Amino acid sequence: MRLGLFLPSRFCDSLWTRKMYAAITLFVFMCLTATTHADHHQPCHAPNMTGFMSVMSLKGEVKAFGAFTYDSMGKKLRFRSNESHPTNTSLGLDLLMFFDEGIFYEIDSKNQSCEKKTLQCTQHPLDIPDDATFHGEVHTGSLSVEGEGLKVNIWTGSMPDTKGHYSMSVTMGCLPVTVFYFCESTTLLFSNSDIENEIKDPDLLVVPSYCVGQPMEETPEGTVNSFLNEFM
Template sequence: MFAAVTVFMFVCLMTTAHADHHHHPCHTPNMTGLMNVMNFKGEIKALGAFTYDTTGHKLRFRSNESHPENTSLGLDLLVFFEEGIFYEIDSKNQSCEKKKLHCKLQPLDIPDDSKFHGTLNAGSASIEGEGVKVNVWRGKFSDGKGWRGSYSMSATMGCLPVLTIYFSEATPLVISVMEVEMEIKDPDLLVVPSFCHGQPLEETPEGTVNSFLHEFV
């Protein structure tokens, strides 16, 4: 099912839409929901719950918990984009790893330097309740260490992200969100667990790039 939806949205996003060059990137609201990460083969890399703080630039993503998938990674990530660090958390063993974030690209927000590509209707624009109108934004990103790529992001008129396609030198990824609520339902999820306090920043091995996207490559 996810593969079929992804292919459909991929075709939509790659088509030429009506462009309006007066559009400026909006910013997503606070959100709680489900996030699905796939590769271009339709394989689910991770599926789980997320909490996103748009003002504090914080993201918590926990996969393989309430919606386990045999093919998905078991991850618990707490990302502080503004500070440039993130934690890999193991609540079961009360342990964590603190790492430097090389690429601060936020998967649930439209970057300020994004270029508006156009507006399109997924589904039907003429039948009430049978279509979703989205704006499509495109841009490029880099981590400053030689790793770079581009993206195509679709968002509703209220700036809720629907689907983002990332093209990079590594495995291309597709990120989609579902069951979104425009609130932070559990603020404690965005707080560093007590057993992670005082955790030293790990040294990054030569040639390694740390980013949210790289966790799924």
């Protein structure tokens, strides 16, 4: 299955930024007004995925855009940003996350170096937390024209580590489309596109040879390492 969403060729274009801000505002309104159904809904878990992810602040600043590979069974995620669509406002990141093991690597393939760190929070935008609350269903686009609409479930929950909360839109097949993270200091929107239900390159989820044996970096007191915090 492939989920394709429109992405502009120039992220820094001011007109597109204004449109995105309007779209974000509209989506928040839709989430708040979604029709709530019975409480029997249980969070699903996303399949293996390959695709693209963009990260934007509510003010319209593009934090990152890049390719991701996700192993749903092994709970592994590789995200490489600012490669195929580099922009001046995007972070250059290469992250390899091992959520079950509670560790991750910040990789610099150009210099063949990396940092190994502890994960204090394993929440990420590609899977619904087990304690998420079903909020309702939303139909985007047109219901009357075949192929012109998308029905998604809205899941919400809190984030104790950041004193914030989130809102996720997920397809009926459990593919995450967008996730809002509302934190004290900022609000971030994660959008996924061109999703395919497969791991195209398994080697991306393997620790590079130059990172093997790397000692664990010390975590400063009060720091919470997570996938989300890499964009804060």
